Structures are given as C-alpha cells and as structure tokens.
Amino acid sequence: GKWNGSNQQCLAVSCDEPPNVEHASPETAHRLFGDIAFYYCSDGYSLADNSQLLCNAQGKWVPPEGQAMPRCIAHFCEKPPSVSYSILESGSKAKFAAGSVVSFKCTEGFVLNTSAKIECLRGGQWNPSPMSIQCIPVRCGEPPSIMNGYASGSNYSFGAMVAYSCNRGFYIKGEKKSTCEATGQWSSPTPTCHPVSCNEPPKVENGFLEV
Incomplete structure (x- = not known):
C-alpha cells in the first residue's frame, strides 16, 4: 500500500526581466x-x-x-525646429516646460502665414505644430505706371525688381529699375519718359525751311 517515487513539488511560474518602457x-x-x-x-x-x-x-x-x-x-518640449527667415523670440533654451508659449518673428521683408505663437502641451508636443509655420515674402502691388512708358517684370515679392522702358520716340530720365521693399512699397522715385528732340535742321543753299 505505498506510492513509489520521490516527493513532487509545484513551483510558481517565473517571468523574465520586466520589459523596458521608454523614460x-x-x-x-x-x-x-x-x-x-x-x-x-x-x-x-x-x-x-x-x-x-x-x-x-x-x-x-x-x-x-x-x-x-x-x-x-514628457512635462517639457524640445526646442522647436528652425523656420526659414524667422527668429525664435523666446531665447535659445534646449527645453521648454509644459504650458510655455514661444513666439516666432520673421526677418525683414517676410511675414508669418499663421499665428506667431505655439504652446508646449503635456506630452511634449507643440500646438500648433511648428511645421505649419512659414515666413513668406512681403508682396508689393502693381508697380507705378509711367506716361509714355511701361514696367517689365512679373515678380512682385520682396527683393524683386521691375525695369522701366519708354515707348518709341521717348527717352527715360531717372532710375530705370524699381525694387519691392520690406514695407510692401516700390522704391522711389519713379522715372519719367520725355520726347526725343532734334537739333535745328541743316540749312540748304538757295532754299528755305518750312515747319
């Protein structure tokens, strides 16, 4: 009336090292x-x-x-990526606490296409995304027209130039080129076109001139 064999044991199942969780x-x-x-x-x-x-x-x-x-x-955001033709007004910190608001400012001749401010959210995200921010060139209106002349050029963005020319029979006086400035205005003064004039006609022997 006896069982043969050694004593048996039930051992608890074991797990490996707990998995890694970032941060x-x-x-x-x-x-x-x-x-x-x-x-x-x-x-x-x-x-x-x-x-x-x-x-x-x-x-x-x-x-x-x-x-x-x-x-x-995260309770902080990394420094926003740089935006072309802009300055980050809130300094050069590497990290910003959640709730921080930073502002972008465009360099001369450029304007923002959206809000200048973004906020660091809990979780490490900026709102709105810095990737949506752009500094776009200031645009000028149509260049001033001139009597008996015209302007050539189709780009009216900051830094672009148009060239003035006069119609046949007229000559230009003043600066021939005008530049779109950071203010959105064309550089001045605008040139003018004047009629071409001739000297006295030559005299002819035994004749006379009628005008």
Missing part, C-alpha cells in the same frame, strides 16, 4: 507568478495612466485587466 525604470521584489513590477518615470516625465505589470500564469508581464501598458509622457 522609465521598473522595480520588483520577485519575478514569480502574481508578482507586480512598478514603473517609475525619469525626471521631467510622468505616467500617463497605469504604472504596473503583472507576472501571469504563462510567464508573461501584462498590464492589469482593462489597463494599457505603462507609458511616460
């Missing part, structure tokens, strides 16, 4: 079935929601039922 470190006393790993975020970050993983019966680390994987979100 967080796990802490756990053991890694056996039912044990809990607690995650702690690095400075400047906080947990979005769940902070735990459980060692389950299959030897896997899983979040509690109905919970997501631990995730650390």
Whole structure:
C-alpha cells in the first residue's frame, strides 16, 4: 500500500526581466507568478495612466485587466525646429516646460502665414505644430505706371525688381529699375519718359525751311 517515487513539488511560474518602457525604470521584489513590477518615470516625465505589470500564469508581464501598458509622457518640449527667415523670440533654451508659449518673428521683408505663437502641451508636443509655420515674402502691388512708358517684370515679392522702358520716340530720365521693399512699397522715385528732340535742321543753299 505505498506510492513509489520521490516527493513532487509545484513551483510558481517565473517571468523574465520586466520589459523596458521608454523614460522609465521598473522595480520588483520577485519575478514569480502574481508578482507586480512598478514603473517609475525619469525626471521631467510622468505616467500617463497605469504604472504596473503583472507576472501571469504563462510567464508573461501584462498590464492589469482593462489597463494599457505603462507609458511616460514628457512635462517639457524640445526646442522647436528652425523656420526659414524667422527668429525664435523666446531665447535659445534646449527645453521648454509644459504650458510655455514661444513666439516666432520673421526677418525683414517676410511675414508669418499663421499665428506667431505655439504652446508646449503635456506630452511634449507643440500646438500648433511648428511645421505649419512659414515666413513668406512681403508682396508689393502693381508697380507705378509711367506716361509714355511701361514696367517689365512679373515678380512682385520682396527683393524683386521691375525695369522701366519708354515707348518709341521717348527717352527715360531717372532710375530705370524699381525694387519691392520690406514695407510692401516700390522704391522711389519713379522715372519719367520725355520726347526725343532734334537739333535745328541743316540749312540748304538757295532754299528755305518750312515747319
């Protein structure tokens, strides 16, 4: 009436090291079935929601039922990327705390295509995205017209030039080119066109001139 064989034991299932979570470190006393790993975020970050993983019966680390994987979100934003022809008015800091508002200012001759301000949101995102910001060239209107002449050129953006010419029988007086300035105005003064004139006609022997 005796059982043969050595004593049997039931051992708890064990899990591997808890998985890595970006910007967080796990802490756990053991890694056996039912044990809990607690995650702690690095400075400047906080947990979005769940902070735990459980060692389950299959030897896997899983979040509690109905919970997501631990995730650390930033309390700061990285310095916004540079925008062509702009200056970041809020200094040259490498990081900005959540809630910070920074402003862009365009260099001379350029204007913003949208709001100049963006805000650092909790989670490390800028709102609106800096990628939506552009500094576009100032535009001038039609160049001033001149009597008996015309302007050549189709680009009316900051820094562009138009050239003035006179109609046949007229000559130009003044600066022939005008530039679109940062103010949105064409450089002045505008040239003028004057009639071409001739000297006295030559005299002819034994004749006379009628005009």
